[in-house]
Amino acid sequence: MDRIIVADDHPLFRAALVSALAHAAPGARIDETPSLAGAREAxxxxxxxxxxxxxxxxxxxxxxGLAGVRADFPAVPVVVVSASEDGETIARALSFGASGFIPKSATLETMVEALSAIRAGEIWAPANLAAGASDGIEARIASLTPSQLRILVGLQQGRLNKQIAFDLGVTEATIKAHLTGMFRKLGVQTRTQAVIAARALSLPL
Incomplete structure (x- = not known):
């Protein structure tokens, strides 16, 4: 029996996804959660x-959340669902390793079509909307290890090395070692450049 997680904080949309899954994956066990923490626990x-x-x-x-899940659970296919359905957002989601993108404006029929295609191993996104990513930074961020990704998020939040070390339960020397590897993967040389690169983790306004 398939096991599927639906992580969305809007009960009505969760219900719509569960309804679509009833058609695309009949008999599957579905775990619902309103949070990323709940999804990661599942x-x-x-x-x-x-x-x-x-x-x-x-x-x-x-x-x-997507980048972290892909880093920590690389074998699990992830479908992004979002009210932000412009081409840039869709392209970023796919660049970060999503197996598909379902807009929240999609009809039930479209959701079933998308989920069926993704379960068959295809990459699904709305036609004519998945424009190419502009500079490839998403792919470089996706290549970071889970620890490097957490450090990058810490930098984005303006936290110091010692604060990030405390958060991760490691020494500052370990953080500095991770930064060296992270800078190399991102193709940057300074913390400021890394923070600028990390903007790719944010949704367009």
Whole structure:
């Protein structure tokens, strides 16, 4: 039996996704959660066949949640669902490793079509909207290790090395070592340049 997680903080839209899954994945066990923390907790109990993830949750806004899940659970296909459905957002989601993108404006029929295609191993996005990413920074961020990604988020939040070290339960020397590897992957040389690169984790306004 397939096990699928639906992570969305809007009960009505969760219900719509569950209804679509009833057609696309009949008999699947579906876990519903309104938060990224709930999704990660369910993922830790794996195995999971599919995660449907809203880009805007109470504890995650933008692509941080998607990038973190892809880093920590690379074998789990992730479908992004979002009210932000412009070409740039869709392209970023796919660049960060999403297996598909379902706009919240989609009809039930379209949701079923998308979920069926994704479960068959296809990459699905709305036609004519998945424009190419502009500079490839999303792919470079997606290549970071889970620790490097957490450090990048810390830099984006303006936290010092010692604060990030405390958050991760490691030494400052370890943080500096991770920064060296992270800078190399991102193609940057300074913290400021890394923070600028990290803007790719935010949703367009």
């Amino acid at each position: 993922l830790s109990r794996g195995p999971i066949d599919l995660l449907l993830l809203d880009l805007r949750l109470s504890d995650s806004d933008g692509f941080v």
